[in-house]
Amino acid sequence: xxxxxxxxxxxxxxxxxxxxxVIQQAVDAIPDDIRxxxxxxxxxxxxxxxADIFLHLVGVNEPDPQLAALLERCATVIPDQPTHxxxxxxxxxxxxxxxxxxxxxxxxxxxxxGDKQALQPYxxxxxxxxxxxxxxxxxRRYQLRLAQLNEELREARDQLEMRxxxxxxxxEYRATxxxxxxxxxxxxxxxxxxxxxxxxxxxxxxxxxVYLDLDSFSFMxxxxxxxxxxxxxxxxxxRLCRLVRESDTVARIGSDEFxxxxxxxxNIERSSARLxxxxxxxxxxxxxxxxxVVVTASIGACVYPLDGAEAELLLRxxxxxxxxAKASGKDNVQFYASTRDAPVAERMELETELRHAIGAxxxxxxxxxxxxxxxxxxxxxxxxxxxxHPKRGLLPPGRFIPIAEDSALIVALGEYVLRRACLQARxxxxxxxxGMTVAVNVAARQLRDERIVETVRQVLRDTALAPELLxxxxxxxxxxxxxxxxSELLHKLKGxxxxxxxxxxGTGYSSLSALRNFPADKLKIxxxxxxxxxxxxxxxxxxxxxxxxxxxxxxxxxxxxVETLGQAQCLKKHGCDELQGFLLARPVPPEQVPALFRQPGxxxxxxxxx
Numbered sequence: 018x019x020x021x022x023x024x025x026x027x028x029x030x031x032x033x034x035x036x037x038x039v040i041q042q043a044v045d046a047i048p049d050d051i052r053x054x055x056x057x058x059x060x061x062x063x064x065x066x067x068a069d070i071f072l073h074l075v076g077v078n079e080p081d082p083q084l085a086a087l088l089e090r091c092a093t094v095i096p097d098q099p100t101h102x103x104x105x106x107x108x109x110x111x112x113x114x115x116x117x118x119x120x121x122x123x124x125x126x127x128x129x130x131g132d133k134q135a136l137q138p139y140x141x142x143x144x145x146x147x148x149x150x151x152x153x154x155x156x157r158r159y160q161l162r163l164a165q166l167n168e169e170l171r172e173a174r175d176q177l178e179m180r181x182x183x184x185x186x187x188x189e190y191r192a193t194x195x196x197x198x199x200x201x202x203x204x205x206x207x208x209x210x211x212x213x214x215x216x217x218x219x220x221x222x223x224x225x226x227v228y229l230d231l232d233s234f235s236f237m238x239x240x241x242x243x244x245x246x247x248x249x250x251x252x253x254x255x256r257l258c259r260l261v262r263e264s265d266t267v268a269r270i271g272s273d274e275f276x277x278x279x280x281x282x283x284n285i286e287r288s289s290a291r292l293x294x295x296x297x298x299x300x301x302x303x304x305x306x307x308x309x310v311v312v313t314a315s316i317g318a319c320v321y322p323l324d325g326a327e328a329e330l331l332l333r334x335x336x337x338x339x340x341x342a343k344a345s346g347k348d349n350v351q352f353y354a355s356t357r358d359a360p361v362a363e364r365m366e367l368e369t370e371l372r373h374a375i376g377a378x379x380x381x382x383x384x385x386x387x388x389x390x391x392x393x394x395x396x397x398x399x400x401x402x403x404x405x406h407p408k409r410g411l412l413p414p415g416r417f418i419p420i421a422e423d424s425a426l427i428v429a430l431g432e433y434v435l436r437r438a439c440l441q442a443r444x445x446x447x448x449x450x451x452g453m454t455v456a457v458n459v460a461a462r463q464l465r466d467e468r469i470v471e472t473v474r475q476v477l478r479d480t481a482l483a484p485e486l487l488x489x490x491x492x493x494x495x496x497x498x499x500x501x502x503x504s505e506l507l508h509k510l511k512g513x514x515x516x517x518x519x520x521x522x523g524t525g526y527s528s529l530s531a532l533r534n535f536p537a538d539k540l541k542i543x544x545x546x547x548x549x550x551x552x553x554x555x556x557x558x559x560x561x562x563x564x565x566x567x568x569x570x571x572x573x574x575x576x577x578x579v580e581t582l583g584q585a586q587c588l589k590k591h592g593c594d595e596l597q598g599f600l601l602a603r604p605v606p607p608e609q610v611p612a613l614f615r616q617p618g619x620x621x622x623x624x625x626x627x
């Protein structure tokens with residue numbers, strides 16, 4: 018009987034067939050090639066008719082030399098178009114199941130036959146297991162190759178992006194830097210100057226634009242050649258960069274022209290010293306072509322915000338000052354402001370001195386009393402700052418407050434006045450001046466400072482002054498530019514418990530409907546209307562309108578600048594609550610306030626009158 022008949026007669030074992038099917042399914046689930054080899058060999062070793070078995074996977078396990086030759090035969094007899102499930106006999110007792118994909122040999126399953134007849138029914142299942150291993154290996158090799166290709170693609174993309182970024186940086190650098198010295202060129206200088214102006218406007222600092230031109234540089238180029246000229250420019254650039262801070266900028270904008278941007282300056286004097294150092298640095302000899310070359314420079318400078326607020330304008334004015342330095346004999350420094358009127362130079366000097374005065378204690382506070390009209394007695398005082406200048410004497414606020422507001426010094430000055438006034442008010446309370454309030458002016462720039470609410474809170478805490486005794490006077494014009502912000506800020510300040518007054522009311526062209534939403538306690542009629550209230554009908558009409566409006570909203574009204582009894586009588590007639598001005602009291606030092614506070618209000622005023 019032939020083998021097939023014998024197989025049919027004996028029949029394959031159902032247990033073995035089930036085992037082979039499980040092995041085939043389990044191969045898919047084994048993630049590791051080495052563990053797959055170990056599993057398959059152990060699982061197939063019990064199949065009837067198998068004397069020994071070996072699973073070779075290329076690159077995973079290496080056979081011994083005797084078996085290697087057998088595997089070589091199994092691999093080399095593969096036809097041009099290999100098919101899966103291909104069984105080859107390498108000898109009477111050796112069955113080989115090669116595993117291949119087009120163009121790639123993956124391995125072999127080699128079975129050493131112990132009983133050919135017993136093995137015969139299971140050969141197709143062994144072929145299926147080999148085919149499954151082949152499929153799994155091919156899939157894994159494909160996934161591995163795909164991952165490798167993706168990694169190679171990612172690396173290639175990253176390298177390309179790096180080259181593009183490097184090339185972009187190179188092009189940007191060339192577009193914004195001088196090729197000879199490596200310094201910023203005019204385009205980058207203008208950009209940095211514009212940014213410096215924005216920062217200075219916010220921080221209240223100065224910005225100096227310095228225009229430096231080498232004297233007679235063209236003669237050196239002619240005499241020593243362009244290479245020596247370039248070497249001198251590089252050395253000059255190095256010396257200038259050594260004299261500035263990291264936040265400053267040294268730029269080359271012409272053949273022998275440099276511009277130095279000094280940002281964040283506190284005063285002009287420091288910049289003047291640095292400019293002198295630049296002249297000295299340029300003047301130092303430079304060894305070129307065996308010679309010691311000496312070249313001087315002329316410097317022109319202008320200062321933001323005193324000499325302009327735009328980058329191009331500042332650059333032009335610095336250039337103008339530089340030409341003036343050349344006309345003055347070269348090798349010197351000229352400021353643009355020195356070509357203007359004396360008041361500008363005085364303003365620059367005052368600003369510098371004011372920065373020092375705040376910390377040096379040169380500022381003093383005088384107080385002007387406020388009269389309650391109905392009771393004809395004093396109820397509070399407004400704090401008015403004075404500058405006890407060591408050379409110019411006692412300066413009124415009109416001489417330095419505008420300078421402080423333009424340079425942002427007003428924030429530090431305002432906090433100084435607030436702290437001094439609150440402390441003084443507490444001392445008055447302790448001295449028996451019960452209920453006396455103190456009013457402090459808050460400038461527009463202070464309202465734009467996000468720290469204003471915390472500053473007021475901290476001052477009240479430090480001075481132990483009851484919040485209801487502090488009145489913050491805010492000008493009408495300072496709150497009309499951004500109504501939403503102003504309303505939010507005033508509500509926060511009001512939340513501290515302080516009083517809010519709208520100062521100079523009637524001059525800001527404000528919307529009455531907008532003011533209705535502000536948490537103000539008092540409106541102050543501007544002195545310009547008070548001055549003309551007896552002679553100009555429209556001024557009297559404004560005063561009456563302010564008083565009526567305030568009454569409607571439950572606010573008190575203060576009239577400042579009262580200088581005549583007639584003005585006082587007119588304001589009283591219209592229902593004004595408070596008066597303030599020279600008729601009642603001039604601003605006085607704090608030690609004179611208690612005596613005035615205890616005196617009757619307006620002696621000439623008949624309380625029983627109209």
